[in-house]
């Protein structure tokens with residue numbers, strides 16, 4: 001999958017011959033003049049559509065699995081070519097990629113913004129060339145999406161994920177008295193937060209803690225740490241929490257699975273017995289996250305429906321690229337304000353894990 005995300009030149013994916021084609025493109029990177037990918041898409045028949053994608057960081061676990069789902073959607077469709085770029089966490093790089101995709105004749109471009117507060121260059125370029133944009137996963141503000149009627153967003157409702165995580169944590173704390181290890185009637189907790197400024201980080205933190213309290217759990221906040229969605233950063237932060245609080249941490253709520261896994265890594269590296277770990281919750285249900293729930297290391301997670309979001313993005317991309325409207329999808333997806341498609345989150349615990357493991 002990694003090979004799909006290249007800064008330049010791009011990679012074209014074509015259904016049945018996808019793997020072969022990707023391999024060919026990768027091998028041709030050092031001789032771009034010979035690249036079969038570029039010339040092939042330029043010569044495409046007029047009814048064939050070309051979809052461009054740029055993601056903020058190819059190493060993000062959730063997004064790389066999302067892109068796998070997206071490319072699977074394409075396997076069934078012979079009439080679509082796709083190019084995928086990795087923006088490597090640079091908005092400037094992403095701006096250039098969008099311009100290049102416009103020049104290369106993309107009919108629609110899917111943008112996972114690096115900086116969700118800075119979509120102006122992307123919007124201006126797309127508007128000028130009349131190429132519609134589907135933003136996904138990293139939500140731009142309403143004022144920006146309202147700047148043109150061919151801007152859309154595919155994602156999920158961040159508040160819902162926080163509420164579901166808070167409900168999972170509350171029901172564990174209320175039903176299992178051993179979580180309150182020091183027996184003081186309060187749950188000592190920490191929160192692991194994603195990127196500062198990301199809608200999912202801000203909103204998940206707020207709603208998960210509020211929900212826990214509303215459900216009647218008495219809490220005592222030990223601290224929070226920003227770990228940028230990242231497993232290794234979370235491990236470092238949790239290692240220092242363990243140094244400060246020892247077994248005094250009773251609950252860890254993480255904004256995503258990768259950081260929850262970093263917390264698990266920290267407990268394992270410290271040699272602490274599983275029976276002495278806090279309850280740990282994540283959000284995403286990535287394959288590694290699901291395995292941690294199955295293995296009883298993570299108490300629960302919240303499913304961020306990558307299959308549903310990838311399918312919605314694919315359906316919307318091909319519909320608008322062929323001149324259709326988002327409303328044509330109203331039987332398949334819930335559409336808000338003629339611009340947004342949001343998929344629902346779901347709670348995952350040991351009791352329903354098998355359903356997700358087999359997806």
Ligand code: BGC
Nearest residue numbers: 060062137138200229256284
């Ligand atoms: C996911 C995170 C991911 C982030 C990237 C969030 O919705 O839960 O795992 O790192 O999106 O934007």
Ligand code: CA
Nearest residue numbers: 180184186188
């Ligand atoms: Ca306690």
